[in-house]
Amino acid sequence: MSLHVEVIGRGPNLVMLHGWAMHGGIWHGVAERLAAHFCVHLVDLPGHGHSTAVEPFGLNMLAERVAAEFPWPVHVLGWSLGGAVALRWALDHPTAINKLVLVASSPCFAQRPDWPSAMKQEVLAGFASNLQADYEGTLKRFLALQAMGGQATREVLRALQDKLFERGRPDGVVLGKGLDILRDVDMRHELQHLDPPTLLIYGERDGLTPAPVGRWLAANLPDAELMMLKHSAHAPFISHPDHFAERVIQFLS
Structure with missing residues (x-):
């Protein structure tokens, strides 16, 4: 199994995990800022970008595959599905x-x-069903939901669209299994055992992982700090790259 990892910068190791249907290249806008302080590892999750898939394809296997790539202690930053893998x-x-x-x-x-405070089950089911009938249209609608409601909506959507197929077309079967993860995962009852200090970055206008999720995590994790971006939606590292990078650097340093 091959895991594609792009490495830039020098310093403490920071592993960055992207969201559903994307790849490590989505981080390029903020990775250059972070690379001045850290050795940044931009991972293509299994089945995404240039990385081969794993079997069985599920959250546990994704986490184990990434963990095996980094057998030494690291900082980890995960967005959306990548955040679930990180957790x-x-x-x-x-x-x-x-x-x-x-x-x-x-x-x-x-x-x-x-x-x-989460996506409706029927919305996720609709994406899974439509993925087979209208692959590109379904992906573009998902990207639109990520940008909707936030500041600079058009610019964020364009950035997501530009990156989507930059490393090839994600496999439809893998994407379907990724949606299954989003539908089924529930780690809430385990979070009292989470050891690492955690920074939570959320957008007040996020329609996919609404702001109350960030507030709930801040109240229920053993050691957590919350950064809530008032005018951001689901991709705060694109809409607010400077604030995002500054806060991550401050937290990890």
């Missing part, structure tokens, strides 16, 4: 992660009776 990694390997940054991510992405 699983930190829970399963408590001494492997020095500090953790979660960006617009969630321990539970789909609504439950006791968890209203």
Whole structure:
């Protein structure tokens, strides 16, 4: 199994994990800023970008594959699905992660009776169903949801679209299994065991991982700090790159 990792900069090791359907190149806008302070590892998750898929394709296997690539303690930053992988990694390997940054991510992405601040089950099911019939259209609609409501919506959407197929077309089967992860994952009951100090970066206008998720995590994690960006949606590292980079550098330094 081959995991593609792009490395830039020097200093303490920082591993960055992207979201669903994307690849490590999505970080280029902020990675250059971070590389002045850290040795930044931009990972293509299995089945994305230039990395081969894993079997069985699930959250545990994704976390184990990434953990195997970095057998020494590192800082980890994960966005959306990448944040779920980072959480699983930190829970399963408590001494492997020095500090953790979660960006617009969630321990539970789909609504439950006791968890209203999440995507509706039927929305995720619709994406999974439409992915087979209209691959490109479904991906573009998902990108639009990520940018919607935030500052500089058009610019954020354009940046996401420009990166989407930069490393090839993501495999539809892998993307479907990724949606299954988003539908099924629920790590809320495990979070009291999360060891690393954690920075939470969320957008007040995020429709996919709403702001109450960040506030809930800040109240329920053992050691957490919350940065809530008032005018940001699901991709704060694109809409507010300077604020994002400055806060990450401050937290990890």
